[in-house]
Amino acid sequence: MEYYGDRLCISMRDLVAGGIMSEPNYKQLAARGRFDVVRKGRGQGCYALVAVDSLPQRYQDKVKEVYPDGAQARLEGWIKSNYEIDQQATVFFFSKEKCGVALPREKAQEYITNASVLNTCIKLYERAATAQKLFGGKYDWGMMTATIEILRKHFGHTLPASTLRFRKKVNDYKANGYACLISGKFGNQSARKVDYKTERLILGIAVQPNKPWNTNVLELYNSFVTGEFDVFDPDTGELFNPDDFTDKNGEPMVLSEATICNYLNKPKNRALIDHRLMTPITFMHEVMPHMHRHHGEFSLSKVSFDDRDLPRKLKDTRIRPKAYYAYDVTSGCCIGYAYNRTKNVDLVVDMFRNMFRLLDRQGWGCPAEVEVENHLMSQWRDSFLRAGVMFPFVRFCAPMNSQEKHAEQFNGAKKRSIEHRNHVGIGKFFAKSRQYRTESNKVFDEFNNTYVEKEYYTWDELIADDMRDIYEYNHALHPNQKKYKGMTRWDVLVANINPTLQPLDKATIARYVGERVGTTIRRNSYCRVAGEDWWLSKTEAIELLSPNDYKVEAYYLTDEEGKVTDMFIYQGDMYIDRLENIGTYNTARAEQTEADERIFVEQRKKISQFNKYVEDNAIGRVGVIERDTRSQTIEVEEVIVPEPETRETQDYGLSEDYAARALQDL
Structure with missing residues (x-):
């Protein structure tokens, strides 16, 4: 007997040779369709197969008598065809949250198999019709011994072989589910x-x-x-x-x-x-988990700021100069820098000025987002660095969390790739790499904390070296050469400027990071700042001034050489105007140049605008006379009226002289 597909079959020659039926009888029943011939005989090696369950009952009984092992094969086939891996058990035993303990993989697989075997046995028990067909009568738990061993042979479960213990495990499984299959040594505190x-x-x-x-x-x-x-x-x-x-x-x-x-x-x-x-x-x-990020696609979408100490010391004070950098995150370019002997507010302001000068010179917009640290930047949290004032988005990084700031990574890249190659003594004393490890000779004096530096430098030397390093760093190949093949950091910065950037708001920039000086509007037309006269852009600006107050604060921006480029005036928090430096002209006609003539024309335009403003808003005259508030007597001509007859009213019994009353009213 053998399986063909999912059906237990017996060959025609075994039916005849076993005396179950004769060959003519087989041919007659096959012709009448009394049983299913699942495979026809086609020459040598391909014999006919008949499905056992399709034979008439009396022939099925003879098959069991002649071939008793066929019942076992039939049972094995049914069990194998109905065995399925329990997917819910897989989820349960591989999930620590669900089963309450982290199981080794081999144990979890063992419990999944046991659960799947129990499901198969329960299915066999509940299908009484199938059980009667298999065992020829009432279901007997004693027959389960063979089933258990068949499943053990094919699937390797570890359920008990004893029928009684197996029945107990089945009932426990029905009542408590998957948890009853876990050994007590897993998750059991008492063990x-x-x-x-x-x-x-x-x-x-x-x-x-x-x-x-x-x-x-x-x-x-x-x-x-x-x-x-x-x-x-x-x-x-x-x-x-x-x-x-x-x-x-x-x-x-x-x-x-x-x-x-x-x-x-x-x-x-x-x-x-x-x-x-x-x-x-x-x-x-x-130890803590960290965020996993990737950079944006456009330059100036995000700019990161951070300070650092330059690695070499000054000759005069034996301290390291302080630097503050601004990095574009996408390209890694340093787009702003400043230096100071101490880490103070001036250092940050100078860095912002340097960055805005570059953005203005290149014609780029204002960065969409800035990433700043808390130490020196927090003073502008509610003003300059409030989202929407200067930058649309502002992120204050967590204190002492250097891994959050992109600028920390760029500082390290600049130090390792450029500074270490160009200068001596760049590295860390605790570095793992010998090439990046620095060493110092200790002086054994009474303080026991003095070290001999190999060399000290002047301020101009250190600043000039760092500015050259920044230029070399910006024009070195971008680290992501797979994406930006052959492009430097500066190339990436220039080629990928975010097209949605807002223009630079120079008035706001000047107010917070520009130079400030108090001045006065003179003759309704100009202010004197830094020894020069700066004209109002239009006469209407004086309308914004407070009553009887011509004093204003002038905020201005300068270029790298200190020359004033943009001038703005405020009165308190009120923006008044952007001033213009027209210049002065030579009054000697014989010495005048084209520039003098242009300045003369511009000044005449300003004066003409003022005259037109005055004429357009000229005040019309009104006549004024004094009001006579003296009391006046009205003369009334005496009128002689004949005295009327007195008449008694019928309703009230009263008499009234109406003529006399009229005279009184006059």
């Missing part, structure tokens, strides 16, 4: 030598401020459980009881060094220990 309470005690000892070694933790724990030391909770003052840490015999739970090491080095415990023992900065940079 552990170190339970949860003991583990937390070990961890509490391990996070002492002196950062004890594992051997010290073992000594302290064993001393505690044997009564030599007391352990208490520093928050509540509660003493731990050594009697709570005993084995099943009441003896102190003494642990080995290997057990201590295993529990202290579990990944979960390692993270908790590091959180208590490391400084917040170290924990953030070495």
